[in-house]
Amino acid sequence: MTDTVQPFKLLLTSTLAALLLAAATGSLATPIAPTSDDEVIDVLPAVSGSRADARRLRQQLAQQPQNAALALTAARRYLDQAHELGDPRFAGMALSAIAAWPDAASAPDEVLMMRATLQQYLHEFDASAATLKTLLARPGAPRPQAWLTLATVRRVQGRYAESDAACAQVGRAGATLHASACAAENAALSGDVERARATFAALLADPRQPAATRAWLTTSVAELEQRAGRAAAAETAFRAALALAPDPYTTLDYADFLIQQQRPAQALALLKGQVRSDAVLLRLAIAGVQAHSPGAAADVAEMRERIALANERPDAKVFHGREQAMFALAVDGDARRALALARGNVVQQREPLDLLVLAQAARASGEASALQDAKRVVDAMGLVDRRIEAIL
């Protein structure tokens, strides 16, 4: 009798194995056959405020597309949603809200500012800078926000001298706090860590700073200490920033720090309740693989599927180059592919993380020339980052 049960046991074991498999894999397109009118087919992304208001705004705008106030209100809402959910579709919708002014020369100031911000979000950095320059060439009141955005765009492109020039203009336009922080940020990137640390400390010493500003400054301190190789100070700053005002950007930043510190379990815990944007899912997958966590396979599979879907567009590797390089390196261990992606990515954006990924991929590839190339890019930018120095 016991012998005869064997085949069924086999069947049972394989059935249970299938359970895990079924949970872990999803398919690209499966037909839906609804059985009742109440069956929910799809859940729309969250909106801030009421859906009825959002829809009314959209309808009003459709009737008066030339109404700049309406267009900007709608665009602002969509952009906030794009930031909050990490969902690029909303950036596209924001662009369409201000589509009534295709010509930069005749567009209102606020529309140009919005367009530049959206272009920045969509990683069209040169286009964003061009839009800002059109705006800044106009006569009229000082425009600190436009200068600050230009400084940010140039910094992301790794053009620190141009960013510095824009920071100085932020100060001339009257926003002294932002100008100081802007300059300190560049100083820190260029290796003048002492001066940057002192500036941030002075700005934070002012008790009148609102929490959001303090959080922003504290995040800058955390990044600075991380690049300076002072992990304990970086950690303290990250925690302080998140305690002041938790935001998706700092959370991701802190997760990357934890992953770099080989503390994947804490990274996973940190990301647990976050909206599963591509950036968040990528970190979940990397930390999961690092920690050998049981959920890693599912996250890896989902991220892989998202990358495959995104790559149906030829320009996807440009927009997602950093994320795809990180995935290739940390999950697939495919150094060659990671290197190609990281190289393509730094043509576009050159934040410290982009250069770090390039250096890691170059090191993993074992090619001496790749390491030299990476070092040349870092030196040409004037970026000083202990983490990168340790690799190159």
Added chain:
Amino acid sequence: MRRAVTAALRAICCLALLGLGSNVQAHKASDSYLQIDAGDKGTTLRWDIALRDLDAAIDIDANEDGRLTWGEVKAAWPRIEAYALPRLAIAGCALRPTGHALERRNDGAYAVLMLTSDCVLAPTPAIDYTLFREVDPTHRGIARLQRAGQPPTLLMLDPTHAIITPTATASAAPPEASAPNGALGFLREGVRHILTGYDHVLFLLCLLLPSVMRRTPEGWRPVDSLSQAVWPVIGIVSAFTVAHSITLGLAALKIVALPSAFIEPAIAVTIILAALDNVWPILPVRRVVVTFCFGLIHGFGFAGVLAELNLPTSEFVRALLEFNIGLELGQLMIVVGVTALLFVLRQWPRYRPLVIRGGSYAAIVVGLLWLIERTANVSILPM
């Protein structure tokens, strides 16, 4: 033993609950997908558009609760077609809708529009695509243009640059299966699938080989009359039919979902076990019960084929029924032919060593090879 069977059945039912898949929203840009099949006599087009994108343009969510129900989508169908159709034009082709369906992708639910035209597509057809131009200028249409005998051409359709003409952007991608057309198309698919689905045929054969024999303490003995063979055959075939109809229905209606990575090897295992049982009685329950249990697994296999056929939602039940009737017809042809042949052969002194033993050993070998192929993902057998 019965406990083990119940446990196995319970495990299969558990799968139903877990296999439904998670509904996670991805964060990719807005894309629609166009599968254009250019034939000699006409052109068919399948156009998949995300419901959430459509909602941003034409407000599908009637009660504004953020959840799109089937009722809301159904009510919006005419508006979906009225919105989408004028936003796609292919030079020289008057496209008319022939049906619609729904499907789920990684980033949410999609409306599927089926279009057709009598036109023969020009070598480089100009495609005028303006979908969502006023909603999201970053939206794109990803078109896969398929001509018979040629690798598909991929096109990016940008709604802000209205007219796009395919250039040499060909890239090889596996063509998708298209739904069978014409009256009783799914019936034919069902017949075809069982006649060419060698694994199902082999399983049936394993069950039928000893049907003209009785199991006695001394081993297999030929039956005396046809009726002694026919009744067990009817029992076995009915059990198989009922079982696979149950799981085919459950899977096709999306009540149960099992990955083919499990089902395909499991089907190979059923063949091995059934063949082994012909030689050494290892299965402790009656053959009818065994057939029923294993038939449940084969039903999932049929459902996999059905899913590949891209059934139209509107005619889903009819298509499912046709497909199943087709299966049964094909199965009946096999059973009648094989049983008649075996009945004639049953008195042959070599029936037992050659037909039952030899046939079963052969089935075990083929089943094992399939099992290896399907688990290790290698190709050994030519079919």
